[in-house]
Amino acid sequence: DAGITQSPRHKVTETGTPVTLRCHQTENHRYMYWYRQDPGHGLRLIHYSYGVKDTDKGEVSDGYSVSRSKTEDFLLTLESATSSQTSVYFCATGVLGGTDTQYFGPGTRLTVL
Amino acid sequence: GQQVMQIPQYQHVQEGEDFTTYCNSSTTLSNIQWYKQRPGGHPVFLIQLVKSGEVKKQKRLTFQFGEAKKNSSLHITATQTTDVGTYFCAGPGYGQNFVFGPGTRLSVLP
Numbered sequence: 001d002a003g004i005t006q007s008p009r010h011k012v013t014e015t016g017t018p019v020t021l022r023c024h025q026t027e028n029h030r031y032m033y034w035y036r037q038d039p040g041h042g043l044r045l046i047h048y049s050y051g052v053k054d055t056d057k058g059e060v061s062d063g064y065s066v067s068r069s070k071t072e073d074f075l076l077t078l079e080s081a082t083s084s085q086t087s088v089y090f091c092a093t094g095v096l097g098g099t100d101t102q103y104f105g106p107g108t109r110l111t112v113l
Numbered sequence: 114g115q116q117v118m119q120i121p122q123y124q125h126v127q128e129g130e131d132f133t134t135y136c137n138s139s140t141t142l143s144n145i146q147w148y149k150q151r152p153g154g155h156p157v158f159l160i161q162l163v164k165s166g167e168v169k170k171q172k173r174l175t176f177q178f179g180e181a182k183k184n185s186s187l188h189i190t191a192t193q194t195t196d197v198g199t200y201f202c203a204g205p206g207y208g209q210n211f212v213f214g215p216g217t218r219l220s221v222l223p
Contacts, residue, residue, distance in 0.1 A: 033210065040122075042201060042215040043156065050208075058210060090155060099144055099205060104155040 004105035012111045019078040021108050023091030031094040032074040036087040081112045115140050119214035132189040134217035136202035145185045151198040192221045
């Protein structure tokens with residue numbers, strides 16, 4: 001597997017608080033993605049990045065923002081967490097975007113009370 | 114928008130039985146990928162199919178891409194307990210992103 005780490009791995013927070021999840025890669029992949037995984041929905045794309053400071057929205061971007069100031073780091077921020085954002089969040093990377101393999105990180109389990 | 118569907122949602126088989134999951138897209142795909150996620154783990158890439166009618170094999174796994182490039186299947190022969198997990202198909206979406214199917218969860222009874 002590609003060198004992808006996510007932090008924290010588990011987090012419990014309260015409604016209304018800001019939360020930032022970090023994805024770090026050592027593979028120098030151009031593309032990075034944030035997904036959420038919920039029962040019955042599979043993996044849904046939140047945001048993705050196609051280069052430093054280049055990002056775009058995915059299918060379920062409302063309530064989330066992202067930043068990528070370095071190739072290796074992709075941050076996902078929940079500005080004001082809600083219970084509907086309780087989920088498992090996966091980061092993924094890829095070399096060539098939509099025609100290429102994606103490599104997934106281990107995931108972050110987020111619980112919003 | 115583009116949708117990718119998978120059936121069945123769940124499949125329980127006895128060890129040694131065969132298993133098949135089907136993936137259908139609402140649009141023609143330039144390629145399709147399959148991933149496996151073990152319980153508690155993260156998705157891991159299995160294979161990519163690109164050509165119309167393509168068939169690829171990995172040991173007991175056989176992957177097919179439909180002639181119209183709108184559907185695909187994954188067949189596992191003689192399942193083993195190590196096959197347990199959720200199998201996802203994924204295709205290119207808008208821009209450089211992907212659209213994943215909801216997955217088929219396979220359980221194998223020893």
